[in-house]
Amino acid sequence: MSWKVHVVIDTLNESTLPCGVTTLKTFETGFPGIKPIVHDTCRHGEQTKWLKQWCIDNGATYARHMGAFKKMEMIYEEILRRATGPTVFATGDLIFYEDMRNVEVTKMFAGQYLPARDGDKSLAFPKHRVIKEACFLPELLFIKDPKSIQRKAVALAAEWKTQTIWQRVRVVRDGIIYQQGEGFAYEIWKNDADKLDDDTLNKFEHVMDFGFYPLTLEEYNTKQLTEKSELLNTYVNHAINEDWAALKGARASGLTF
Numbered sequence: 191m192s193w194k195v196h197v198v199i200d201t202l203n204e205s206t207l208p209c210g211v212t213t214l215k216t217f218e219t220g221f222p223g224i225k226p227i228v229h230d231t232c233r234h235g236e237q238t239k240w241l242k243q244w245c246i247d248n249g250a251t252y253a254r255h256m257g258a259f260k261k262m263e264m265i266y267e268e269i270l271r272r273a274t275g276p277t278v279f280a281t282g283d284l285i286f287y288e289d290m291r292n293v294e295v296t297k298m299f300a301g302q303y304l305p306a307r308d309g310d311k312s313l314a315f316p317k318h319r320v321i322k323e324a325c326f327l328p329e330l331l332f333i334k335d336p337k338s339i340q341r342k343a344v345a346l347a348a349e350w351k352t353q354t355i356w357q358r359v360r361v362v363r364d365g366i367i368y369q370q371g372e373g374f375a376y377e378i379w380k381n382d383a384d385k386l387d388d389d390t391l392n393k394f395e396h397v398m399d400f401g402f403y404p405l406t407l408e409e410y411n412t413k414q415l416t417e418k419s420e421l422l423n424t425y426v427n428h429a430i431n432e433d434w435a436a437l438k439g440a441r442a443s444g445l446t447f
């Protein structure tokens with residue numbers, strides 16, 4: 191299948207930039223010969239400067255999103271609305287180790303499936319159990335039928351009135367906090383999506399919100415999650431040194447999900 195690849199880059203500041211552009215630094219390995227469309231949230235000047243130069247050096251198309259339009263859900267919607275064929279959506283915090291072009295998609299899209307799992311403890315409700323609902327991770331999606339996804343998202347927004355699929359949802363009930371992530375909750379899309387198989391998952395790694403890692407570290411420190419904090423710092427050093435092999439295992443560590 192011939193893919194048009196969109197990569198969305200969003201980083202906190204200049205110091206986090208190396209961690210938020212790992213997708214582009216390993217892009218030729220994951221999608222050899224493909225010229226991506228790079229979406230810049232323009233959060234800071236060094237990000238924009240780096241991305242423009244990368245696009246020039248690699249023959250990619252540069253697109254910028256400013257003000258309210260740099261919100262991830264608005265970029266998703268714009269890509270879906272304008273797409274005319276098979277489309278890959280990727281965030282900037284992926285690391286590719288093998289060719290990703292031959293991923294097979296039989297339904298609307300394919301993505302990494304995460305089953306329901308325990309989340310980090312809540313500070314507001316420390317005695318409650320936290321459950322993260324099953325989902326497809328939106329950080330890397332192979333979208334065969336973008337128009338159908340867009341139509342379903344619009345229909346749900348029209349029915350729900352004050353809520354869209356792009357909002358995170360929290361429900362507190364009977365001593366449990368249920369967390370449903372934005373975009374691709376499993377219950378909404380389970381009949382419309384393929385799960386990426388193990389062979390495909392082994393071809394890439396992902397450190398969630400890598401371009402905003404200081405905020406993650408702050409959360410870990412507040413919740414006294416020392417082991418997670420130390421592990422994330424290790425991954426940051428590997429990304430800065432472009433030691434991609436050392437980032438293998440980030441997903442299996444449970445750090446980001």
